[in-house]
Amino acid sequence: MIPLFSSSLANAGFDFTTPISRVLDRSWFVLGEEVKGFENEFAQYCGVDHCVGLANGSDALELALRALGIKAGDTVATVANAGFYSSFAIHAVGATPLYVDVDPQTLTLSPASLAHAMAQTPSAVIVTHLYGQLADMDSILEVANAHGVPVIEDCAQSHGARRQGKVAGSWGVMGCFSFYPTKNLGALGDGGAVVSNDAQLAERVRQLRQYGWSKKYHVTLQGGRNSRLDELQAAVLRIKLPQLDHCNAQRRAIATRYNQAFSGLPVKLPASLGDDYVAHLYVMRTIDRKEFSAYLSEAGVGNDVHYPVPDYQQPVYNGNAGLHLPVTDEACRTAISLPCFPGMTSAQVDEVIAAVQGFFANGASSC
């Protein structure tokens, strides 16, 4: 069986013993030298002034909204095809998601749909760089800036994605990251961060991650909690960060082989193989998804759907007011992810290609 992702293969080249021993020797486990070191190194990598380490990526989104003062009664524009993470954060602060459709090629937030949504005066925008593909940030910022609306980037799938040298997380007022083990920069457990060029926003997130304290036991900000990155995870991330570009290149090389092999098939493929796509997930689209998925599983090729249900149709909404966004609906019906991760062997890539070609050679209908 070829897994969709393998932590053991992805982590095979790293020595974690040295950084972990360093933390054990120091016996300082929360908010110490390693976190500080990682924050500096990751801010520098992203080309921003500030980084605040957090417990996970979901907290990063929520604390970013809180730092902006988003509250009950506000609406926040976001996409509905990205796994509900932005919706969780928006609901957590008591605000309401305003769902915007995505671009049919990149499946990221459509600037034209956003321009349309501005009539409903959202207080903020969350853009998800889905599957590792940077959204069209220049056009999105043009729309948002014209209305004075701050943009938060959800970079949980796009660590290191670049356009003209500018890195994911450095366009918006804040960039939110997850270091969950499967992410492009993955820890050995949970982790997250907010990056920003705005000292005041970064300081607010820094306070919110520790109960809203301005100093020990002095609670000055509402909405605080415990959301700290721990020293062990930070030490591990510091070992992996210098290899991030190399790991992204490996993912992109696999995606490139897939795109070449599948170019004649009746499917939709990732739109870009450039620096603006770090291949967090390799997602194809086919109307025969159910049969295709069963065929792949039978052939021993791991696969999954990211994501099957548009946020506005999640059962928790009780069938949300019949909202339909055509591109989002189509993506949720047809998307399917194939194995694509650093450490995946060339023979495994061959096997995946053979299985995909085998399915379509057997007369699948067209897209």
Ligand SMILES: *Cc1c(COP(=O)(O)O)cnc(C)c1O
């Ligand atoms: C993984 C992910 C998150 C959430 O990160 P956690 O660390 O699991 O909380 C948020 N947004 C996107 C797009 C993700 O892929």
